[in-house]
Amino acid sequence: MAAAALPASRRDDYRALYESFRWEIPPHFNIAEACCGRWARDPATMDRIAVYTEHEDGRRNAHTFAHIQAEANRLSAALRALGVARGDRVAIVMPQRIETVIAHMAIYQLGAIAMPLSMLFGPEALAYRIAHSEANVAIADETSIDNVLAARPECPTLATVIAAGGAHGRGDHDWDVLLAAQLPTFVAEQTKADEAAVLIYTSGTTGPPKGALIPHRALIGNLTGFVCSQNWYPQDDDVFWSPADWAWTGGLWDALMPALYFGKPIVGYQGRFSAERAFELLERYAVTNTFLFPTALKQMMKACPEPRQRYDIRLRALMSAGEAVGETVFGWCRDALGVIVNEMFGQTEINYIVGNCTAQNDDKQLGWPARPGSMGRPYPGHRVQVIDDEGQPCAPGEDGEVAVCATDSAGHPDPVFFLGYWKNEAATAGKYAERDGLRWCRTGDLARVDADGYLWYQGRADDVFKSSGYRIGPSEIENCLLKHPAVSNCAVVPSPDPERGAVVKAFVVLTPSVARSFDGDAALVTELQAHVRGQLAPYEYPKAIEFIDQLPMTTTGKIQRRVLRLLEEARAGKRA
Template sequence: MEGLIRWRSMVTVAIDLAMPEDFNWAYDVIDRWADDPQKLGMHWVGPTGEERLVTFAEFRARSHRLANELEAMGLQRGDRVLLMLPRVVAWWESILGLMKMGGVPMPATVLLTPKDSIYRINIAEARAVITDTDGAAKIQAIRDQCPTLEHLIVVGSPVEGTTGFEDLISAGASERARMPTPGTDPALIYFTSGTVGNAKMVLHTHASYPIGHRITGTYWLDLKPDDLHWNLSDTGWAKAAWSSLFGPWNMGAALFIHDGRGKYNAHETLELLQRYPITSFCAAPTIYRLLVQEDLKAFTFSSLRSCVSAGEPLNPEVIDVWREATGLTVRDGYGQTESVLLCGNPPGQPIRPGSMGKPLPGIDLAIIDDENEPLPPGKEGDLAVRVRPERPVGLFKEYWRNPNGTAACHRGDWYVTGDRAYVDNDGYYWFVGRSDDVIISAGYRIGPFEVESALIEHPAVAEAAVVAKPDAARGSIVKAYVVLVSSAQPSEELQHELQEFVKTNTAPYKYPREIEFVRDLPKTISGKIRRIELRARAEQEVQ
């Protein structure tokens, strides 16, 4: 508690996280920002460079129109709607319109396979899908396998058997009375990124999740009403809710949205940061690792004042390179699809590179043992959030329609995140790995993140993933899958060099006894490394 008190003393703004009995974020936050008809809500840049400035007033009017027409189509409060769109303005309009009429949006990436789409539509019994022309063709091909699906709404040119999104907007009335909304009603369903097994439905409610993201917007993103914030997340990932929706718009900041298509281009990102008055930037660790491979000193970011990262821990060496080139320190943060930001590095708090930071106000975080007791500093255990006697604002309600899954992640008074970590003497939290990612070799417990961080300090390494490979003598050995930078070539000499490099940069017993060079690493749709695939590959090698 002492560490938390010291941290709070550096925070200059206090926020009220009380949850009202009746709350609807689309009406109670967005429509209030829209009272200023000139207030900018979004600066959108399209795939070919076209631009659009969208005010909050326009979002209010168009989401009213959409809500009215969705009701006219027969959709009702509580109906689930799969939302599968790229970074187009209609994604935000759809979220707001659905919230206003009580529908439950289920954001999904445009990269879903037919199997993924069928699974999501059927398990949630979705009545509608909102997508673009490309997505509509994919949904049409599986429509006969989705018995509850009644409406296919298309942004862009509608095809036969679908409804045009703009047709709905044009037909709808721009005025709408506020719908009474119990704060405990379902507001949003996200599917977990699925590093193992089928994705679970994470149910968030109207009051808890949007209000909880005031923690994200205030203490981590540090946004003000005159900021222009750019988050690179895909719209299908919960990070979009954090940093492209609730977090920034709670604070009244405008969003910068680049609807880039095709393969990610790090050079283009740097050009956009230089060209536009972006003040705040948020990206996954994977993105920062690619950005620091560019010639950063060739760019000047005159407006940029804040940089954050989340999704997986950001390696200290990447933070150092970015700071040296830009003068800005990337502030890491930690949370899940199931939560708002739980732990982070707010402005003013001394940063320890590689640490997740400290718990945010309102979050009782701890490292617990198998008996659900908090562990002392330096001891590795399960990272958990206290949920009794009172569940914190911002934490999910349940894994919907999966009571066993909900029960499995709760132990005693705690919600157990599934991550392993430890806390140091000063209250900083340090990520070790997912519970099933931790490697036990010859009795030693080895967290993959520390080994991966050591590997990518080497100038020849672009990315690395570390897993356990079964071994008769040691139980398991550390095996590394390494992606090299374009200027490096695989060789036995480089393998040995990397092994010696890790030995000198972390504990010698942690070095990878096997290294395999690969073109790329398997990842989830949200960019997280799928170590489960790599573990399976390593296990097959010894069968």
């Protein structure tokens, strides 16, 4: 598929890439073997650095594939001795540290199911997930051990807590002692590609969290999107880093596992995110590839408008997801970081399905041009449509729900699909719709498609609202507000109104250095309203603006508009 070299803004290899792709899924596949075992056995790669780790207190280390495999073998044997069998769930409640990587590999090659949980979860959140999943082992470090132990009385199946890192002496077993008693050899189970590997609980914004059961083959389903969004990963000197928590889909499937699958190093940083530290990590490890949430990019943009004047940045690819990036951040990444943002869209249940791949100026680098604000086109192997309430495809320019077909255009099963929701057959059935003999998964996310097949995100279905009869999505208004120098971040929600049904309200986080230049909140409100009114439709400007210190966010970096919407509804109830 050779193509003439064209500027990135013009070159478009999409049709040839998409139409020529076919899935080839082996009957047996194991993530641990694909991401570590094969590299650790090969004398040419066994001593290659797989993971760099750094703690916010300054501790740093580098870990080879051979080391990770040997430790995973010890842990697999130890877990088997503790009674963990094929299909059992093991909770991993740790941040970006080497024990997290080892635990994943050990659980996969044992044939068990890894259940990553955020170290930010409190006892109640942990208790629900551990009890619901019927996990029998939990591995925790100093960041999470207190909450795991507090949750334990509500988890009748949790027989063993393994204490790692600085948590030693506080569990049933210490990680180091447990592993030291085992040999660094283990005969891995041969798992089918369709067998369950991971259980990830969704954020539960529309009800109790649901456990999405992910098979081993889903990693293969992620790869077309990963390779494309990272501009034809891997290349010789690639180093990956992302602040995305490895307990979530974004960190596990969009960063850690794909990087290891290709035998390339990834940086794990244990500490709180800050814009300054992000730039330092990019420079220190000569990071070439990254995944950064729009929230992180906004912070970095505001903190250091011209980073290449202060840091040696070697990025060649940047993927972003979770929220729309918007033209302001898109332009800053292009001009200040020197990379085009490849926006991506996916879900825990069906990840890495839509996105971009910035074409480079040589015939070895195929791709298609990113359009500012667009979430991109369906990645090769994934059949995606925007559908209306009746399940029919929407015309270009019309808003609808993003749906993904369970089979590709050649009729082959799409390996990226999850197996179903854990112990929730009704929710699994409700995720799908049948049309013309095909099974479509409804995402609950709204978009519109243009004449060239690019999708434009319009928000979650429950984020869109009507004001005076007009249908309003928050993304466009938020992106417009973000262009104002006083705005660091923002969220738009409906505020109940007796005459209009609802009015547009914006919650705004200010950039302190800019905010002080305005004389009072009233003047700034007028300024921001005029800013939006001059660029969008008259009915879209925020009739109400409230300044807050920080927006409610999920642990994956998404704005929780539902929290703000409920706040406004409660306030309206009191006024009534």
